[in-house]
Amino acid sequence: MYPIPEVRQSGLLQVSDLHQIYWEESGNPAGIPVIFVHGGPGAGTAPVCRAFFNPERYRIVLMDQRGCGQSQPYAETRENTTWDLVADLEKLREFLGIDRWLVFGGSWGSTLSLAYAQSHPERVLGLILRGIFLCRQSEIDWLSEEGGVSQIYPAQWQRYIAPVAPEKRRQLVLAYHELLFGDDYETAVKAAKAWNEWESYLIRFEPQEEDSDGEASLAIARLENHYFVxxxxxxxxxxxxxxxxxxxxxxxxxxxxxxxxxxxxxxxxELSQAWPEAELRIVQGGHASTEEPLASALTAAADEFAHRLAVL
Structure with missing residues (x-):
């Protein structure tokens, strides 16, 4: 990965009466535009997200999706759907005066990147995708219901289901929805903490114990659950x-x-079978984009696109 470049400009863009989204730019203002589409839903961006791209070749754009990161209001699920986020990407592209851009997204970001590209193919120079998630029931069940990845981390699974009453554990996503969106704020924070800590085991190749802050976990827990439901x-x-x-x-x-x-x-x-023109590169790693060998593979893909797009 490249050294993290400094932000050149940033701001909040009003995208609805309720929502403002945070955006920032770094790298070469005359470079190839690239939009980094973060995961979650609800994870937000971080400075390291800029480091996949050669700052001399790329005009690097980051955006926090509705309700997360530095966007306002925090953890808000009203007016927050995939199609609202697709529209926000278009509003940001137009605001920045970009004709077409490279779209780079991982995990939930791959879902949103694909939805955006399918809605606005004429605005997409290319796609770099990682950790494919298509937001189907089978994928959600794998993450959040008994019988999926729960079999890999059984002890941690017990901590995940602990906030849920035993009689409601047959539909955990719906049970968590009640906890996260109920009237009791302390209950919501406790549930958000358990949700986030469970997910932390799944994203790292070698997980470590995490004691997350419940309030800071609200955006990712509420937004993920909202999108899963x-x-x-x-x-x-x-x-x-x-x-x-x-x-x-x-x-x-x-x-x-x-x-x-x-x-x-x-x-x-399955995506590669439906899209044989795309190149599927399988690496011997896990989920997190900043861990090796994924970090090197993603940076190499961005370097290749910089060369490919420069000669168009």
Missing amino acids: NLGWLAGEKAILANMNTIRHIPAVIVQGRYDLCTPMQSAW
Whole structure:
């Protein structure tokens, strides 16, 4: 990865009467525009997100999606759907005066990147995707219900289900929805902490014990649960795999960790089968984009696109 460049400009963009989204730019103002689409939903961006891109070659744009990071209001789920976020990306592109950009997204960010590209293919120079997640019920069940990745971390799973009454554990996502969005704020914070700590085991190849702050966990817990309950508004005719014909012409690299427990290989494989023009690169790693070998593979893909797009 590259040294983290300094932010050149940043601000809040009003995208609705309720929401303002945080954005920032770094790198070369005359470089190839690239938008970093973060995961979660609700995770927000961090300075390290700039480090996948050569700052001499790229105009690097980061955006915190609605309700998370430095966007306002914090942890807000009203007016917060996949299609609101797709519209926000377009508003930001127009605000910054960018005609077309490279779209770089991982985990939930791969979902949103694909939804955006399918909605606005004429605005996408290429796609770099990592840790493919298509927001389907099977993927949500793997993460959040008994019988999936719970079998890998049984002790940690017990801590995840502890806030839920035993009679409600057959539908944990819905049970968590009640806890996270109920009237009792302390209960919501406790549930958010348990949700976030469970997820922390799935994103690192070698997990460490994490004692997360409950209030700081509210955005990712509430937003993830909100999107999971609604299947990301991507079911039926809106499902990503059903609309691959709209983007098959766009150059793409898919980087997938073989041992990714958060977004397992199956979804990346199915995407590559529906999109044979995309290049699937399987590395011997997990989920986190900043861990090796994913970090090197993603940086290499960005370098390759810098060369490819420079000669267009």
